[in-house]
Amino acid sequence: MTPVPKTGCYLEGLSGLTSLSATTTCLDPQAAYRRLWETWGPVAPVELGPGIPVWLVMGYREIRSVVRDELHYSRNSSNWRLIADGHIGPESGLAPIMFPRDNAYFSDGDKHRRLRAPLVAGLAGLREQHMAQVIRETCARLIERMPDEGPIDLVALYAAQVPMLTVAGLFGIAPELGDRLQACVIGLFGSGEDSAERFGEMETIVAGVISEHRTAPAEDLTTAFLNHPGHRDDGEVLASMLLMLGAGWETLQVWIAQTLRIMLTDPRFEARVRGGHLGIDDALDHVLWADPPMANQPTRWAVADTVLGGQRIARGDALILGLAAANSDSWVGGHDRRDSGNRAHLAFGVGPHACPAQRASxxxxxxxxxxxxxxxxxxxxxxxxxxxxxxxxxxTRGPEHLLVTATRARF
Incomplete structure (x- = not known):
């Protein structure tokens, strides 16, 4: 265990750290997390990008402690030292994910509760039976469009399409805008050179949808957001819609793709699922435990000097929640905790900011x-x-392509 430093701002001056992306793009992410844990303990310094050190919180108990302690750890990224001192500007590829927005994700306390209320109310107002029928029709239509010959990419033609068409449809967004929004979200979560440009395009599309719904209200989530008193202006409506469209699409498409992947690559799942001995929900839960869609969740920012997992955290430091690492923490029972029905994983988050769309997802x-x-x-x-x-x-950690050969069943 590395000794705890006696001065604050431990992250400053560190170099040669493991890249956070190394935990999501390697064949064995748990081995990568173990190496970090063996070197640093449950809280490790990593690089989010060149010259951008952050803390990766990998311990199950440490994550639960952070998310329930708004006194020391905030969701408001204006507390991040690297933003405050201008080290990271709005043109950065990290800006769309890390810069503060007027939505529930980047808020604490009363403001968070106010901005979360429209999301909870809107999701509660969905008619699940109707929603299920729309999803089934969407899935069937996408499969019918698949080519008769040659490999089929179940990510591009299916797993990536179902969430965007469904979530966009819930907001009353025209299907023809789906492809553009999908490209924007891919760029957004890639945190690359085109992320800021893609996010700007996404804002323009959604702002247009809001304007149209101001003129012609409908029975959808956009109108529900516009009418909810928790939103004080269209800017907050825009921020909430961007949050749901981005986070909802990214995590869902990875969840679907990863579940299909294990069914096609893991003999245990292929035989048991197809044989009826293991339900679809069990397979979905296995993915949430073993390879959660949001492997590393952004982010909390320290608002006071503190100590976490044996590391001295300085005011202004950023902390990434390593959900995938925490799910394998021996404190929660190791691999035995993946028994059917056990949903103590952290894939949906925990505490006041836990995902409000778990049921719909x-x-x-x-x-x-x-x-x-x-x-x-x-x-x-x-x-x-x-x-x-x-x-x-x-x-996130998920397949970019999933090429299969298949014959469509006709009904």
Missing amino acids: RLIARIAVETALHRLPDARLAVPASEIPLRPSPW
């Missing part, structure tokens, strides 16, 4: 996986499992 993911298994019963990988590429992102 599971509905979408379950129907998407179930429909693919039903309509593509003989699907087989078209490439070796070791050659499935991972999409580059420091935050």
Whole structure:
């Protein structure tokens, strides 16, 4: 265990740190997390980007402690020293993910509760039976459009399409805007050179949707957001919509793709799921434990000097929540905790900022996986499992492509 330094700002001056992306783009992320833990303990310094050190919180107990302690750890990124001193500007690829917004994600206390209320109310108002029917029709339509010959990419043609068409549809966004929004979100979570440009394009599209709904209200989430007293102006409505569209699409498409991947690559799951001995929900839960869609969740910022997991955290430091690492913490029982029905994982977060769309997300993911298994019963990988590429992102871990050969079942 590295000794705790006697001065604050421990992150300053550190170099040669492991890149956060190394935990999401390697074949064995748990091995990467173990190496960090063995060197630093449950809280490790890593690089979010060149010259941008952050803390990666990997301990289950440490994450639960952070998310419940607003006195020391804030969701408002204006507390980040690197923003305050101008080290990271609005043109940075990290800006769309890390810069403060007027939504529930980047707020604390009363403001967080006010801005979260429209999200909770809007999701509670969804008619699940109708929503399920729309999802099934969307999934079936996407499978019908798949080519009759050659490999099928279940990510590009299916897993990436279902969430965007569904979530955008809930907001009353025209389907033809789906592809543009999808490209924007990919750029957003890639945190690369085009992220700021993509986010600006996304803002323009959604602002147009809000303007149209001001003129012509409808029975959808956009109108519900506009009418909810928790939103004080259209700027807050815009920020809330961007949050749900971005986070909802990214995590859902990875969840669906990862579940399909294990069913195609893990003999235990392929035999048991197809044989009826393991339900779809069990497979979905396995992914949430073993390879959660949001592997590393942004972020908390220290608002006071403190100590966490044996490390001295200085005011202004950034902390990334290593959800994938925490799910394998021996404190929660190691691999035994993945028994059917155990949902003590951190994949949806925990505390006041836990994902408010867990029920809706599971509905979408379950129907998407179930429909693919039903309509593509003989699907087989078209490439070796070791050659499935991972999409580059420091935050999420999922296949960039999932090429299969399959015959569509006709009904």
